[in-house]
Amino acid sequence: MKHLKRFALLALVPLLAQAHHSFAIYDSAHQMTIEGTVKEFQWTNPHVWIHVMVKNDQGTEEEWNVECTSVNFLERRGWSKHTFKAGDKVSITLSPLRDGSKGGSFRTVNRINGAVPKFEAED
């Protein structure tokens, strides 16, 4: 029988970024979407980080730090160190930092360079 592969659309799978520390710093009850250009992708433990340059209302670029779960957690959901690269145009939904800093806890990635990404989850 053909092995069935399970494809998880990350946009449909809310992921909690918190895995090694308290999640008090994020406003988990709220989500917002940022659109911008990836400056840096840190494929590291205990957390994976996506730095995104986002234009504010005044047209000035600001750097947002998006905290994801761990390499271990995301690798099993089909991510790799090549999932994002500098220069990628992205749309990401996050739960913002409660202190108002430019950052948040990763929820979903809606688009990478215009395409809806698909990731192969590990059973």
Add this chain to the structure above:
Amino acid sequence: MNQPFTSRRWLLPALFTSAWLQLAAAATPTLGPLYADPAHADLSGLWLVSGGFYFAPDRSVPKLLGEYKTTYARRTEAFNKGIAIDDLTADCLPAGMPHLLTVPYPFELMQTPGRVTFLYEYDSVVRRVPTDGSAVKPDPDKATYHGNSWGHWEGDTLVVETVNVRPDTQLDFTGIPHSDALHITERWHRKDAKTLENTITLTDPTAFAEPFTTTRTYQLKPKWKIAEYVCEENNRNARDEQGHTSGGAPARK
């Protein structure tokens, strides 16, 4: 007339075939438990907790006493303001016991005669649980993050006792405190082929008005492998001068 199967004509080839099959069986590992102890129920395998980040899936909390009640109220108040305090894990220190039982990373349960070993992906922690009749005397002077454990079997249930846990660890990420008098009892059994159930009872006469019990389940992940997890690799959440968990502003050098 048909030759009987046991005639001399078949005997030699049959013996060869039998010997070859035995060799083949010895050379090919049998699929099944990797580390089972044949004397006991098989709980071995790679397991992942279900039911979320809170120590109890229903988010209930032990009935806290005195200063422990005050401490938790202070942590909850800060938490609700977006501030995490007293959180050792922000500095990559261990979650400790019993928090380790609910971290969202898999562990491998390995059974050998006289011992059960829990091999955790999270922080690469190892818990060695002797089941040879030995026990540990409570001694607050010897407290560690994960304490000292020992166990025994009651039928198909593995019972693990743990004492000597450091009082600065918390039950979960909401900051539920305990004292150095904490005694953890885990009752592990295989609910079905793919599910382990662990009924956890916490007794802490110093911090809790009464024993607290919750049940956690774990799903079998036969295709997974334990991976490396080094928290110090790029930790951007270390506590600041006020002891608050950082939001990760400084980028990796």
